[in-house]
Amino acid sequence: MSQIRITKKFSFETGHALYGYDGKCKNVHGHSYKLNVTVIGTPISDQNHVKFGMVIDFTDLKKIVKEEIVDVFDHATVFNKNTPHVDLAKELKDRGHTVLLVDYQPTSEMMVIDFAEKIKQRLPENISLHSLKLQETESSFAQWFASDNE
Ligand SMILES: Nc1nc2c(c(=O)[nH]1)N=C([C@H](O)[C@H](O)COP(=O)(O)OP(=O)(O)OP(=O)(O)O)CN2
Numbered sequence: 107m108s109q110i111r112i113t114k115k116f117s118f119e120t121g122h123a124l125y126g127y128d129g130k131c132k133n134v135h136g137h138s139y140k141l142n143v144t145v146i147g148t149p150i151s152d153q154n155h156v157k158f159g160m161v162i163d164f165t166d167l168k169k170i171v172k173e174e175i176v177d178v179f180d181h182a183t184v185f186n187k188n189t190p191h192v193d194l195a196k197e198l199k200d201r202g203h204t205v206l207l208v209d210y211q212p213t214s215e216m217m218v219i220d221f222a223e224k225i226k227q228r229l230p231e232n233i234s235l236h237s238l239k240l241q242e243t244e245s246s247f248a249q250w251f252a253s254d255n256e
């Protein structure tokens with residue numbers, strides 16, 4: 107049976123700041139992120155299976171990505187916890203804002219690496235993560251490919 111890639115698209119609004127960066131993105135600002143998640147597998151061939159003909163039910167893929175990424179990052183502001191931004195994060199949290207402290211500089215590259223690890227851990231054994239595309243602006247995106255990271 108053929109190996110097939112299927113993709114589901116997600117979007118979320120997230121704030122961030124790049125501490126120490128030499129440009130305008132050192133300021134707290136936000137993006138309407140777009141995330142394409144592509145998995146690969148063989149469509150289920152058992153005619154009696156409720157998911158007959160599917161690599162993975164798009165609805166099941168949506169649940170995983172929503173729980174791991176979208177619901178966590180949407181309308182949160184992300185800071186690198188290894189920088190003085192922790193003080194700003196604490197102030198915002200104390201004032202009731204949703205803040206996410208991560209162990210990396212929150213660039214598209216580092217976020218897509220984080221997302222790949224989180225999604226891989228939740229996929230069923232017979233399905234692999236093929237690639238992710240994280241779009242920060244209309245003209246800027248980062249991609250993660252399993253084949254580049256074997
Ligand atoms: N390699 C990376 N470079 C930059 C990142 C990043 O994640 N990886 N991030 C930023 C900023 O956070 C922000 O995304 C600005 O990027 P840029 O594409 O320059 O945004 P603009 O709005 O100026 O882009 P347009 O060309 O107007 O669409 C900076 N660099």
Ligand SMILES: [Zn+2]
Nearest residue numbers: 122131135137
């Ligand atoms: Zn940005």
